[in-house]
Amino acid sequence: MGMSLPLVRLSSLDLLKGFVAVGRRMSITQAADDLSLTQSAVSRQVHALEEQLGVRLLVRRPRGVEFTAEGERLFRSADGALQQLQDVLGEIRRGATRQAVTVTASMGVAGLWLLPRLGKLQQAHPDIELRLAASNAVVDLRDGEHDLAIRYCARSAAPADALRLFGERVVPVAHPTLGIRSLDDPSALRRLHLLEFDDSRPWLQWRSWLRERGWRQARPRGMLRFNQYDQVIHAALAAQGIALARLELILPLVQNGQLLIVQAPPGKTESPNAYWLIQAQAHPRDEVRRVAAWIRAEAAAVDW
Numbered sequence: 033m034g035m036s037l038p039l040v041r042l043s044s045l046d047l048l049k050g051f052v053a054v055g056r057r058m059s060i061t062q063a064a065d066d067l068s069l070t071q072s073a074v075s076r077q078v079h080a081l082e083e084q085l086g087v088r089l090l091v092r093r094p095r096g097v098e099f100t101a102e103g104e105r106l107f108r109s110a111d112g113a114l115q116q117l118q119d120v121l122g123e124i125r126r127g128a129t130r131q132a133v134t135v136t137a138s139m140g141v142a143g144l145w146l147l148p149r150l151g152k153l154q155q156a157h158p159d160i161e162l163r164l165a166a167s168n169a170v171v172d173l174r175d176g177e178h179d180l181a182i183r184y185c186a187r188s189a190a191p192a193d194a195l196r197l198f199g200e201r202v203v204p205v206a207h208p209t210l211g212i213r214s215l216d217d218p219s220a221l222r223r224l225h226l227l228e229f230d231d232s233r234p235w236l237q238w239r240s241w242l243r244e245r246g247w248r249q250a251r252p253r254g255m256l257r258f259n260q261y262d263q264v265i266h267a268a269l270a271a272q273g274i275a276l277a278r279l280e281l282i283l284p285l286v287q288n289g290q291l292l293i294v295q296a297p298p299g300k301t302e303s304p305n306a307y308w309l310i311q312a313q314a315h316p317r318d319e320v321r322r323v324a325a326w327i328r329a330e331a332a333a334v335d336w
Contacts, residue, residue, distance in 0.1 A: 043084050050077030051089065052114050055107040059096050132163040133323045137182040140261030141307065142166035144281040146182070149330055156326060160319050174312070179320045180327070181310045194308035197331035201279040202235055202303055204294040205286070207271035214295040218242070218250035225273030228257045229264045235303045236276055244299035265291075280307070280334045307331070 053063035054074060064071045082089050089103035099107060137146060142164055153162060165178060182197065183190065190196075206212050212220065226238045234240040242250050256273055258264045265282055268275040268291060277291070285291045309327055311320070 043081055047077050047081040047084070048110050048114065050074050051081050052107065052110050054078060054090065054097060055099065055103075055111060058098075131317075131319070132161040133180070133319050134163040134165055134178045135180045135182065135323065135327075136165040136167060136178045138168050138184060138261075139166045140278075140281065141182050141184065143262035144265060148284060152330070153323070153326055157319075157322055160323060162323065176312075179312050179316060180324055181312075182327070183308045183310060184305055185308065186304045187306065190306075190308045191310055193314070194310050195328065197307040197309050197328065198280045198334050199306045200303040202241075202276050203279050204241075204274050204296055205268055205277040205282070205291040206274045206294050207268060208289065208292050209271050210274070212274065212294055213292060215297075218245075218247040221247075221250050221252040221274075223253055225254045225256050226252045227264050227267045227273045227275040228255050229261050229276070230257050230259045231261075233305075235301050236278075238276065240301070241276060241299065244301060245297050278303075283334050 050063070050067065050069075050073075053066050054060055057063050057066065060071050060074050060078075064074045067074065078090055085102075085106075087102045088100045089106060090097045091100060135146070143166065146164060150162065150164075153160070170183070183194070184200075187196075204215065206224075210224070212224065215221070228238055229236050231237070238255070242248060254273075256267060258267065261278070261281075264275050265277065265285070267273065268277070269285070274294060277293075279286070279293075282291065286293060309324060309331075311324060313320075316324070
């Protein structure tokens with residue numbers, strides 16, 4: 033092998049493109065169509081390349097063109113190199129224009145239900161880029177910025193086209209190290225802190241839970257209040273007290289033994305709310321459809 037040509041003396045990509053286009057078609061006319069150039073412009077490119085190299089690359093025939101020996105050798109190398117460039121640049125451009133799928137959900141749903149499952153989504157759909165917008169404000173999906181929403185509300189408050197993901201069971205939970213497996217009477221609460229979510233919904237409040245069981249006079253050791261629901265669960269995981277858990281959101285934590293369901297007398301009130309999936313568009317793009325199908329499949333595994 034002789035010495036490589038210095039980069040500064042390498043023929044321009046335009047000239048090589050013209051030569052490869054002709055070689056792929058073995059026709060100057062068809063190559064000109066592929067490159068959106070005139071036949072004379074493509075002929076000039078090939079001629080200029082021959083002038084630079086000092087050799088003939090193509091022989092013009094009445095029915096097209098033929099390679100010379102040098103032309104065939106150059107074509108085999110240049111065609112492979114340009115095809116690699118085409119492939120890589122195509123992938124880069126697709127990646128740059130790929131639009132993320134944006135899912136909006138409350139902070140509790142995002143932190144407790146979606147985030148722990150995102151690894152599974154990436155495994156199932158490695159080509160999809162997901163953007164998670166966690167907010168307790170109800171987002172207007174007509175804004176064009178969000179593709180999917182998971183909302184927590186009663187059936188009457190859900191849009192007509194909303195898809196039900198799962199309902200809600202509220203149960204007391206505690207860390208195993210607290211050593212509490214059942215609440216048979218209110219005296220057991222004397223040594224426990226109640227972990228309270230600052231929220232107006234009665235079925236998530238300890239006061240309502242105690243009143244329903246006739247335990248209004250219960251005197252717990254204390255109460256810790258949190259304004260975000262995932263903070264309540266993190267406090268329970270840190271063995272800081274007993275929490276009223278939305279079971280569907282924390283099911284993996286129960287299944288792997290990080291939290292125990294504390295057995296207690298049943299109450300009368302059930303949560304009227306459920307979790308719903310809403311699509312911004314009736315006919316979304318393929319990536320949004322696939323994420324929506326994945327969310328529904330994950331939800332089916334926790335529905336009761």
